[in-house]
Amino acid sequence: MGIFNLIKLALRALQRNKLRAFLTMLGIIIGVAAVIAMMAIGQGSKESIQSSLSSMGSNMITVFPQSNQPMGGARMGGSSFQTLTLADVTAIKRGAADVRNVSPLASSSGQSIKGGNNWPTQIQGIDTGYLEIRQLQIKDGIMFSESDVASSAKVCILGQTVITNLFPNGENPIGQIIRFNKIPMQVIGTLVPKGASSFGQDQDDVILAPYSTIMKRITASIYIQQLYASATSAAASDNPTKEITTILEQTHRIREGEDDDFQIRTQAELMTTLNSTSSMLTVLLTSIAGISLLIGGIGIMNIMYVSVTERTREIGLRMSIGARGIDILMQFLIEAIMISITGGVIGVGLGLISSQLIKSLAHWPILVSESSIILSFLVCGLTGIFFGYYPAQKASRLDPIEALRYE
Amino acid sequence: MSKIILHIEDIKREFVMGSETVRALKGVSFNVNEGEFVTIMGSSGSGKTTMLNILGCLDKPTSGKYLLDDVDIMHLNRNELAKLRNLKIGFVFQSYNLLPRTTALENVELPLFYNSTVTSEERKERALKALQSVKLADRADHTPNQLSGGQQQRVAIARALVNNPVMILADEATGNLDTRTSYEIMSLMQDLNAQGKTIVFVTHEPDIAAFSSRTVMLRDGKVQKDTSNENKRVAKEALESLPVSDDY
Ligand SMILES: Nc1ncnc2c1ncn2[C@@H]1O[C@H](COP(=O)(O)OP(=O)(O)OP(=O)(O)O)[C@@H](O)[C@H]1O
Ligand SMILES: [Mg+2]
Numbered sequence: 001m002g003i004f005n006l007i008k009l010a011l012r013a014l015q016r017n018k019l020r021a022f023l024t025m026l027g028i029i030i031g032v033a034a035v036i037a038m039m040a041i042g043q044g045s046k047e048s049i050q051s052s053l054s055s056m057g058s059n060m061i062t063v064f065p066q067s068n069q070p071m072g073g074a075r076m077g078g079s080s081f082q083t084l085t086l087a088d089v090t091a092i093k094r095g096a097a098d099v100r101n102v103s104p105l106a107s108s109s110g111q112s113i114k115g116g117n118n119w120p121t122q123i124q125g126i127d128t129g130y131l132e133i134r135q136l137q138i139k140d141g142i143m144f145s146e147s148d149v150a151s152s153a154k155v156c157i158l159g160q161t162v163i164t165n166l167f168p169n170g171e172n173p174i175g176q177i178i179r180f181n182k183i184p185m186q187v188i189g190t191l192v193p194k195g196a197s198s199f200g201q202d203q204d205d206v207i208l209a210p211y212s213t214i215m216k217r218i219t220a221s222i223y224i225q226q227l228y229a230s231a232t233s234a235a236a237s238d239n240p241t242k243e244i245t246t247i248l249e250q251t252h253r254i255r256e257g258e259d260d261d262f263q264i265r266t267q268a269e270l271m272t273t274l275n276s277t278s279s280m281l282t283v284l285l286t287s288i289a290g291i292s293l294l295i296g297g298i299g300i301m302n303i304m305y306v307s308v309t310e311r312t313r314e315i316g317l318r319m320s321i322g323a324r325g326i327d328i329l330m331q332f333l334i335e336a337i338m339i340s341i342t343g344g345v346i347g348v349g350l351g352l353i354s355s356q357l358i359k360s361l362a363h364w365p366i367l368v369s370e371s372s373i374i375l376s377f378l379v380c381g382l383t384g385i386f387f388g389y390y391p392a393q394k395a396s397r398l399d400p401i402e403a404l405r406y407e
Numbered sequence: 408m409s410k411i412i413l414h415i416e417d418i419k420r421e422f423v424m425g426s427e428t429v430r431a432l433k434g435v436s437f438n439v440n441e442g443e444f445v446t447i448m449g450s451s452g453s454g455k456t457t458m459l460n461i462l463g464c465l466d467k468p469t470s471g472k473y474l475l476d477d478v479d480i481m482h483l484n485r486n487e488l489a490k491l492r493n494l495k496i497g498f499v500f501q502s503y504n505l506l507p508r509t510t511a512l513e514n515v516e517l518p519l520f521y522n523s524t525v526t527s528e529e530r531k532e533r534a535l536k537a538l539q540s541v542k543l544a545d546r547a548d549h550t551p552n553q554l555s556g557g558q559q560q561r562v563a564i565a566r567a568l569v570n571n572p573v574m575i576l577a578d579e580a581t582g583n584l585d586t587r588t589s590y591e592i593m594s595l596m597q598d599l600n601a602q603g604k605t606i607v608f609v610t611h612e613p614d615i616a617a618f619s620s621r622t623v624m625l626r627d628g629k630v631q632k633d634t635s636n637e638n639k640r641v642a643k644e645a646l647e648s649l650p651v652s653d654d655y
Contacts, residue, residue, distance in 0.1 A: 001520050016508060317504045320465055321518040321566070322493020324486045400465050404504065 001327050003334075010335040013307070014342075021339060024303045027296025028343030028383065029350060032376045034289035036351025039372040041358065042282030044365035049274045052197055053267060060133055060267040061099075061240060063088075063227035063248070068259035082223035083252065083261040086211075089127070089227060091251045096243040098232050101129030105226040106214045110181040112166060112207060119165035123156070123180050123207045125214025126228075133230040141174045141189030144210055152212040156185045160193040161205040180207060183217050231266075241266055293379060296343065297387040304336050304391035315395050316403025329396035336388020337381060344380030348373055411474075412573055412605050413439040413462065418471035420457050431457040432468070433628035439574070439607060444600040444639075446616040447609045449625035455609045456578055458625065462607060463496050463576045464488045476573050493521050497567025499577035503559040505551040511538060511562045512547040518570045537565040541595060557588035564595060574605040581615055587649055593618045594642035618642050 001009075014021040065081040084104075092102045106125035111118050124130075128146060131137070144155045158166070158173055167173050173187045194203040215221065231240040241264050248254075248262055308315070315328055352368060359366040420432040431454045439445055447455050460466040461473065464480055467488075473480050476495055480488065492498075497518075505514045515534040519525045525533070538544045541561040551559050560580060567575050577596075581589035589612075597618060600606050608619060616622050617640045624632035 002523070005520055313504065314506060317506070318517070318521075319489065320463070320492060320498050320504075322489050322521040322570075324489040324521070326486075327521060401460055404500070 001323070001330070006330055006334045007338070009331055010338045013335055014338060020303065021342075024299050024339055025296075025343035025346065027299040028293065028340050028380060029296075029347040031289060031293030031296045032344050032347025032380060033350035033354060034292055035286060035376050035379075036348055036368065036372055037354045037358065038285035038289045039282060040351070040355040040366045040368045041364060042278060042285055043369055043372070044359075044367040046275060046278040046282070047367045048365035049278060050271065053271050053274070055135060055194065059231040059233060061229040061231060061244065062265045063229070063244065064263045064265070065223075065225075066261055066263040068254070068261040081261070082221070084224050084227050085222055086215075086224065088248055088251055089224075091247050092227070092229060092244055095247045096229075096240055098240040098243055100230045100232050101127075101132050102227070102229045103127035103130040103133060104211045104224040105130075105228055106211050106219050106221075106224045107226075108181070108214065108218045110218070112162060113179040114166040114176065117166050117168060119162060121159075121162050121205050121207060123209055123214060123218065125209055125211035125219070125224075127211055129230070130208070130228060133228045136194070137192040139190045139192045140172075141187070143189055149210040149212050152216050153210060154183065154185045154213055154217075155188045155209065156180070157189040157191060157208040158187055159191045159204040159206040159208075161202055162207055163190060180209075181218055185209065185213075290379075293383060297340070297383040300336055300339055300384065301387035301391060303339075304332060304388055305394070307335070308332060308391050308395040311395075312398065312403045312406040315398050316400050316406065319398070319400035320404060325396035328398075329392045332392035332395050333385065333388050336392065337384035340380045340384030340388075341377070344377050347380075348376055351376075410441045411438050412441045412443075412476055413607075414472070414474040415462075416472040418458075418461060418468045418473065420454075420461065420466070421469045431628055432461075434471070435625070435628070435630055436471075437623055437630060437633060439605060441573075441605055442600070442603050443621060444596070444606045444619045445608065445621045445623060446619040447607065447623045447625060448611060448613070448616050449631070450611065453625040454628045455611075455625055459576055459578050459607065459609050463498055464492050489521075493518060493570060495573045497564075497570065497572040497575040499560070499563050499567050499575065499580045501579040501582040503551070503556075503563045503583075505559055505562055505566075507552065508550055510548050510550055511543060511554065511565075514551070514562055515565045515569050517566060522570065533569055534565075537569040538562070540568060540599075541565045555588075556584055557591055560584065560588075560592055561595065564592070564599075568599070568604075572604075574607060575599065577606070577608045579609055579611070581610065581612070587646065589615065590642050590646045590649065594646060597642050618645075 063084065065083040067081050086104060089102050089104045092099060103126045107122055109120070109122050112121050127149060128143060131143060138157065141157070143157065144153065148155055156178070163173050166178060167176075173190060176187050177184050178187060179185070191204065191206075191208070197203050211224070215224070229240065229244065244264060245260070249260065252261055254260055318328060355366050355368055358364050415438075416436045418432055418435045419430070422429040422431060435454075435458065447458060449455050457466070461468050462475075464475065467481065475491065478491065480491065483491065506517070512531070512534050515537050516530050519530040519533060535544060535547065538547055541564050543558060543561050543565065546554060546558065551562070554562065564575075581592050584592065593615060596606055596608065606619075608615075610616055617636065619636060620639055621633070621635045623630060624634075
């Protein structure tokens with residue numbers, strides 16, 4: 001019997017038991033919809049983490065101060081340790097070959113004021129190389145220069161959020177004098193907006209200024225909070241990490257076997273961690289969805305056994321007029337595949353709809369990939385074949401005489 | 408004498424049921440010529456159905472020789488037997504065995520679906536012709552539950568005819584029908600026989616056997632008598648002679 005006739009036959013058999021076919025499909029429908037939605041959530045979050053991380057600069061290296069003393073009592077937050085100084089920056093600048101740019105970060109929170117408007121924000125004291133390290137760009141005006149750093153000039157660059165709050169009427173901020181913690185500073189440039197980071201932080205709520213200015217006039221400390229560096233290439237971030245470690249261990253006089261009083265994090269490392277977390281999430285969610293597909297498959301197997309038993313006489317008749325075992329096998333197998341594929345189509349539709357719902361209601365990042373749809377269809381087809389095969393084979397092996405006599 | 412369609416020699420069929428062996432056929436031999444109308448008779452349990460299943464290639468004998476249209480079926484596998492059934496045999500059952508919720512035409516088409524040399528147009532055409540030959544062309548779109556028992560059996564006969572078999576096998580084909588309808592079926596069988604179809608018809612009613620040209624009598628798995636019927640009744644005449652008061 002031709003495949004076209006077999007499909008027609010299967011469709012008709014399903015049509016006769018519409019409700020039963022639908023209920024059987026339900027397991028597959030729910031399973032596929034779940035797979036699609038879960039993969040969309042998993043891949044969406046992975047994608048959004050990746051894009052925001054790479055927008056932060058994919059070859060960025062950060063050094064944090066850290067305690068190397070065994071601690072009793074309460075643990076202190078990382079930023080409260082004071083181990084990094086400008087000497088470290090100079091040493092890295094001089095000694096690390098695979099590092100392109102180095103910048104200290106001396107930051108402080110405080111109130112920024114312009115006329116009657118004020119805005120609580122953060123000022124970051126940095127070196128000129130910081131823009132390259134963080135992949136920041138100047139929108140209007142200019143970046144401060146080496147000589148501004150040398151002279152601790154009272155100049156600054158504003159992020160978009162600060163501009164919006166200090167200049168609500170849309171005046172041009174360039175050339176204006178603002179105050180940060182009572183220190184007057186001239187605005188010489190603005191930053192291209194970056195939006196929120198993958199951790200939900202507003203990256204535009206910031207003021208940049210020469211680190212010398214901040215350390216002298218605001219933080220009044222020889223220590224810096226962080227140290228930023230960029231590797232010459234994203235792929236080679238292993239090497240610079242080693243270089244920086246060696247240099248800092250020297251400048252900090254850390255003996256062999258002693259714990260470091262600093263901690264290095266690379267963007268690549270962070271990305272791998274986050275990626276593996278979100279992959280694990282995807283695998284977990286998808287396997288839960290996969291289990292419901294399995295249950296759907298068992299449902300198909302069950303109903304196909306019922307169908308074979310119900311139609312024993314029909315099978316006997318078909319055999320008596322010349323159907324071979326393979327004809328009978330195909331008839332039932334195609335019926336099972338039709339159930340699972342139809343369930344798959346409905347399931348994909350439902351999965352797409354629910355993904356969109358999750359996106360618009362819960363505002364989660366969603367990414368429906370073609371591969372997840374193709375995969376679902378493939379799994380559905382295989383489910384149909386796998387779970388439909390045994391009942392179909394049972395049918396094909398019936399003895400025609402006994403099948404004809406079946407009550 | 409015309410060609411031998413069916414040749415069986417010392418056919419035995421044993422069913423093993425646990426420790427017991429039921430010997431349904433104990434060595435049956437006979438020939439059927441092309442164009443013959445043979446009835447197989449015998450009491451219940453004498454082995455008629457077992458015999459017919461073997462003749463129809465639904466079952467294989469335990470031992471013996473069977474040539475169908477010069478083909479030795481003893482050496483054929485399941486698929487080859489299926490093909491033989493599809494091309495050379497038309498089956499008619501006591502309980503019609505039509506597919507429910509399927510139109511008469513589609514039921515008749517069924518054997519041709521399993522013959523890949525028949526195109527879909529040819530299939531429709533041949534099925535309609537077969538329905539015409541049992542005078543049910545006007546019921547082509549009716550499903551079995553819209554047809555009477557006699558009509559259903561005629562659809563089944565059309566289905567048996569559609570593949571142009573070398574012989575038609577019927578097992579108690581009139582067993583579920585009243586006298587008048589039985590005679591109508593027999594009249595149809597006689598028409599087909601007159602057109603040259605070989606028919607082997609199992610029955611246990613002597614008045615049905617009277618319409619055939621030869622009767623093989625089975626008893627306890629053996630041929631008891633094999634007689635040709637000199638004065639065979641004509642079913643059309645028998646129908647006319649039935650009292651009209653039968654329809655009350
Ligand atoms: N599949 C089987 N397994 C075991 N015994 C069987 C089987 N089929 C038939 N028999 C036995 O073989 C013998 C002949 O049975 P068969 O059905 O051929 O009789 P029959 O002449 O057709 O009878 P009836 O007129 O009642 O239909 C019986 O004794 C029956 O019990
Ligand atoms: Mg019988």
